[in-house]
Structures are given as C-alpha cells and as structure tokens.
Amino acid sequence: MGYVHGYSDYEAGRLRNSAHALSGLIHAQVRYPEGALVLEAPCGVGAQTEFLVGNNPGTRFVCADISEASVRVAMGQNPGLPFLAGDLYALPFPNATFDHVFACYVLEHLERPGRALENLLRVLKPGGTLTSVEGDHGSCFFYPETPEALAAWACLPELQALLGGDSLIGRRMYSVLAGAGFSDVWVEPIRIYCDPSLPRMMKGFVEDTIVGMLRGIESEVIERGMLDPAVFRKGVEDILAITTHPEGAFCYTFFRAVGSAPDR
Amino acid sequence: MGYVHGYSDYEAGRLRNSAHALSGLIHAQVRYPEGALVLEAPCGVGAQTEFLVGNNPGTRFVCADISEASVRVAMGQNPGLPFLAGDLYALPFPNATFDHVFACYVLEHLERPGRALENLLRVLKPGGTLTSVEGDHGSCFFYPETPEALAAWACLPELQALLGGDSLIGRRMYSVLAGAGFSDVWVEPIRIYCDPSLPRMMKGFVEDTIVGMLRGIESEVIERGMLDPAVFRKGVEDILAITTHPEGAFCYTFFRAVGSAPDR
Numbered sequence: 001m002g003y004v005h006g007y008s009d010y011e012a013g014r015l016r017n018s019a020h021a022l023s024g025l026i027h028a029q030v031r032y033p034e035g036a037l038v039l040e041a042p043c044g045v046g047a048q049t050e051f052l053v054g055n056n057p058g059t060r061f062v063c064a065d066i067s068e069a070s071v072r073v074a075m076g077q078n079p080g081l082p083f084l085a086g087d088l089y090a091l092p093f094p095n096a097t098f099d100h101v102f103a104c105y106v107l108e109h110l111e112r113p114g115r116a117l118e119n120l121l122r123v124l125k126p127g128g129t130l131t132s133v134e135g136d137h138g139s140c141f142f143y144p145e146t147p148e149a150l151a152a153w154a155c156l157p158e159l160q161a162l163l164g165g166d167s168l169i170g171r172r173m174y175s176v177l178a179g180a181g182f183s184d185v186w187v188e189p190i191r192i193y194c195d196p197s198l199p200r201m202m203k204g205f206v207e208d209t210i211v212g213m214l215r216g217i218e219s220e221v222i223e224r225g226m227l228d229p230a231v232f233r234k235g236v237e238d239i240l241a242i243t244t245h246p247e248g249a250f251c252y253t254f255f256r257a258v259g260s261a262p263d264r
Numbered sequence: 265m266g267y268v269h270g271y272s273d274y275e276a277g278r279l280r281n282s283a284h285a286l287s288g289l290i291h292a293q294v295r296y297p298e299g300a301l302v303l304e305a306p307c308g309v310g311a312q313t314e315f316l317v318g319n320n321p322g323t324r325f326v327c328a329d330i331s332e333a334s335v336r337v338a339m340g341q342n343p344g345l346p347f348l349a350g351d352l353y354a355l356p357f358p359n360a361t362f363d364h365v366f367a368c369y370v371l372e373h374l375e376r377p378g379r380a381l382e383n384l385l386r387v388l389k390p391g392g393t394l395t396s397v398e399g400d401h402g403s404c405f406f407y408p409e410t411p412e413a414l415a416a417w418a419c420l421p422e423l424q425a426l427l428g429g430d431s432l433i434g435r436r437m438y439s440v441l442a443g444a445g446f447s448d449v450w451v452e453p454i455r456i457y458c459d460p461s462l463p464r465m466m467k468g469f470v471e472d473t474i475v476g477m478l479r480g481i482e483s484e485v486i487e488r489g490m491l492d493p494a495v496f497r498k499g500v501e502d503i504l505a506i507t508t509h510p511e512g513a514f515c516y517t518f519f520r521a522v523g524s525a526p527d528r
Contacts (some may be wrong), residue, residue, distance in 0.1 A: 103303065138405045139515065141400070143435045168405075175511035185461065187456045197451075249439075251435060
C-alpha cells in the first residue's frame with residue numbers, strides 16, 4: 001500500500017505546519033496521567049509527538065512508525081524519546097504493554113484499518129484507552145466554490161481509494177473501533193472553520209494543510225491522468241484564493257474517537 | 265418568495281420535534297440579561313420561543329412573524345407572550361427599540377438576506393447583539409451513502425434556490441452579517457453528529473428533522489419533475505435506514521453567528 005502524501009521533506013514540513021495550526025483542536029482533551037506508559041503509533045515524522053509530550057510532561061511515551069526514514073526525522077525533532085520502527089499490523093510489543101495508545105491520521109491510509117486496531121488493542125492493558133484521530137475528506141465545504149476547486153479536491157479521496165485507503169473513514173470511526181473490539185467508544189467531531197476574521201486558521205489550515213496536500217499529489221494526479229493539469233492547478237489556486245477572499249469560508253471535520261480495551 | 269417547507273400542521277409538528285432534539289446545541293450560549301427587551305423575528309410557530317423563554321426567565325420577549333397563521337399557532341403554544349405579525353423587511357418598530365435580536369432558520373429562505381439583516385440592525389440599540397442561526401445543506405454527509413440518498417437530499421437546496429433562497433448560506437454567515445453593518449461578528453459551527461451510540465439524535469435529527477424535511481417537499485419535487493418519484497422515495501428511505509444501521513452515521517453543520525450593532 002502506498003502512502004498518498006509520500007515521504008518527502010516537503011511533506012514533513014507540511015505535516016509540522018499543519019500540526020501547529022491544529023494542535024489546540026486535535027490535542028484538546030488528550031491528557032494522560034503521570035507515569036502512564038503511552039504508545040504513539042504511528043508517529044510519522046513526529047509532528048504530533050511534540051504536542052503529546054508538551055501536554056503530558058509526566059507521561060512516558062514510546063513512538064513507533066513503519067518508516068525508518070520517518071523515525072529518524074522524528075528522533076531529530078524530539079531528542080531523547082524512545083522511537084522505533086514498527087508495523088501496525090505486527091507491533092513488536094507483548095500483549096497488554098501500554099496504559100494508552102494514541103494514533104493520528106493513519107486509518108484512512110490502511111487497507112485493513114480494523115486489523116491495525118486489533119493489533120493496537122492487543123498491546124493495550126485492560127481498561128486502557130485508544131485515542132484515534134482521523135479526517136474525512138467528504139466533510140469539506142467552502143465558499144466561493146468553483147467547479148475546478150471541487151474537481152481538484154475530489155482527486156484526493158479518489159487517489160486515496162486507488163492506493164487502498166478510505167479518506168472518508170472519519171464518519172465511520174464509531175463502528176470501526178467498536179468492530180475491532182473496543183468498548184465504550186465515544187466519537188467527537190472536531191470542526192475546523194475559517195472565515196476572514198480568522199486569518200491564522202486560513203493560513204495554517206487552508207493554505208498549509210489543504211492546499212499543501214493538493215500540491216503534494218499534483219504530480220501523481222497528472223501522471224495518472226486523473227484530471228486535466230490546467231484544471232487541477234486552477235482548482236488549487238481557487239482554494240488558495242479563499243484564504244484572502246473578503247467572503248471566503250472553509251469548513252472541514254476531523255473525528256476524535258476514544259475506545260477502551262475491555263477486561264479479558 | 266415561497267417558504268420551502270410550507271405552513272402545514274405536519275410542518276409545525278416537524279419544527280417542534282426538531283427544536284426539541286436540537287435545543288441543547290442551538291440554544292447553548294444564547295442567554296440574555298434580566299430585564300432585557302429581546303425581539304425574536306421570525307418566530308414562526310414558536311418552536312424556538314419555548315427554549316428562549318425557558319433559558320431566559322427574566323427577559324422580556326417580543327415575537328414577530330410574517331405569517332399571521334404561524335403567529336396564531338405560536339400564541340397558542342406560548343400563552344401570555346406578545347406576538348405580532350410583522351415583515352422582516354418592514355418591521356413595525358422604531359429605531360433602536362431592542363436590546364437584542366434572535367433570528368433562527370430564516371436567512372436561507374430570503375431573496376435579500378442582507379436587507380432583512382439591515383432591518384434587524386435598525387431596531388437594535390447600539391451595542392445590542394443579533395444572534396442568527398442557520399443551517400447549511402451542503403454540510404451534510406453520512407454513511408451508508410447511496411446515489412438515491414444523495415439525489416433526494418440534493419432536491420432540497422435545488423428547490424430552495426428555485427424559490428429564491430440559499431440553503432448553503434450557513435458557511436457565509438460571517439460575510440453576510442459583516443456586510444449588513446454588524447460589528448464584532450463571531451461565527452461558531454454547531455456540528456450535529458449521530459452514530460449508533462446516539463439513538464436519540466438519530467431519531468430527533470435524522471428522522472424528525474432531515475427525513476421530515478424531505479417528506480415535506482416530496483409532492484413539490486414530484487410536481488416540478490425534479491427527480492423520479494421512485495428514486496426520491498428510495499433516497500428518503502435510504503436516509504431513514506441510516507438511523508438503525510449498525511454502522512450508520514450522519515453529520516450536519518448549523519452556524520450560530522453573533523454580531524453587534526455599532527455605535528451610531
């Protein structure tokens with residue numbers, strides 16, 4: 001399975017910019033007790049790790065990612081933390097190792113999200129929690145809305161599906177977690193909203209996150225012939241123009257799901 | 265201009281069921297000081313009035329609606345309150361009469377929402393606030409998603425547009441209020457989210473509010489030839505089936521905007 005956003009330096013920078021813009025919303029309520037042992041998997045380039053550690057100074061984190069290159073970047077950004085390469089489908093930990101698990105922006109990329117969740121459940125102690133954060137690319141709406149902007153944006157879920165993922169997984173988080181065996185599943189939508197009174201969100205979310213994602217897939221969209229290059233580029237420019245339009249607006253929904261490991 | 269939902273008893277019941285299901289979300293933070301004089305316009309059949317009055321026991325409310333029939337229903341539901349028939353474009357009050365104004369689910373139905381807002385601004389005292397709540401029918405996404413469900417749902421904004429309204433106005437609330445002359449405009453998305461762990465929201469929102477709206481426009485959709493009747497009916501049934509589907513999910517966004525009357 002391919003990772004739709006790739007592993008470039010450009011992408012590592014985009015992930016960090018996006019994590020900064022959204023940290024208050026994504027990490028609200030993600031608080032762990034002193035001394036708890038928490039797995040972050042996958043950690044990617046460590047873009048979320050900084051906020052996990054900053055918000056939970058007494059917690060012991062272990063961070064794992066399938067990409068050794070990403071792990072090296074993450075270690076450079078977060079010195080002193082235990083990082084290791086590890087596949088979500090075959091985590092190198094005994095059963096019931098961790099008090100809690102944090103998993104961000106991953107299920108949408110997987111062909112078997114339920115299988116990955118079962119593995120995360122396996123390494124959780126009974127009563128421990130999984131916090132899982134995902135987007136939903138079908139949740140997006142904006143103003144002004146041009147046909148080219150809609151067509152360019154539609155390339156992202158389409159490409160994700162071609163790679164075996166599901167970028168509309170956000171809306172299904174309840175049933176995906178419950179189906180994997182988690183109990184007391186609770187899902188909260190995290191709504192991103194930008195208007196002209198919120199220029200920092202326009203920059204951090206629409207420009208750095210959304211337009212950033214689209215620019216990152218441009219060459220693949222064109223190589224695969226998914227959309228006329230001129231239409232794609234105009235669509236991306238139209239979305240960028242929302243950020244400074246006097247009546248511009250942009251909405252998107254992430255979902256944060258929390259489920260517990262049942263007693264065995 | 266026609267009112268897309270009509271003025272039937274069926275519709276009055278739908279509005280009350282919906283208001284009950286959503287009252288906690290729509291009326292959160294809508295609190296007025298003791299003794300303040302607040303205009304609710306339009307009040308419709310009084311579906312929101314009950315919550316305004318219940319949450320603000322010391323506030324003096326005046327309620328107005330363009331439909332005398334609706335005003336009579338509202339008076340029956342909320343005895344003792346001053347209700348009167350009044351057109352948003354020509355409100356029968358002197359300038360600077362009210363401390364605050366509450367306007368719910370109205371701008372989407374108007375050909376000139378800015379003109380209505382200017383009239384509401386005229387009757388507000390300087391420093392007084394307008395609270396305006398609107399939906400956005402383009403904000404809706406759900407699971408499972410069938411072509412018929414998408415087609416049936418699309419009839420609602422299409423019919424609204426044919427009648428001169430804009431059911432995608434929610435995303436534009438910031439610029440619509442700012443353009444009408446309100447200052448310090450602040451917009452908050454109100455995210456409705458339903459999954460199998462939330463059967464009361466599934467019933468109150470998806471069945472009573474969403475399916476209710478669609479059933480209310482069925483005859484008009486068919487008369488106007490907007491969609492094949494069998495497709496429309498299957499689409500509505502598909503949306504209803506979400507409410508009991510083991511993996512069902514439904515999301516919608518309302519917007520609550522607050523703006524202040526500037527000093528003159």
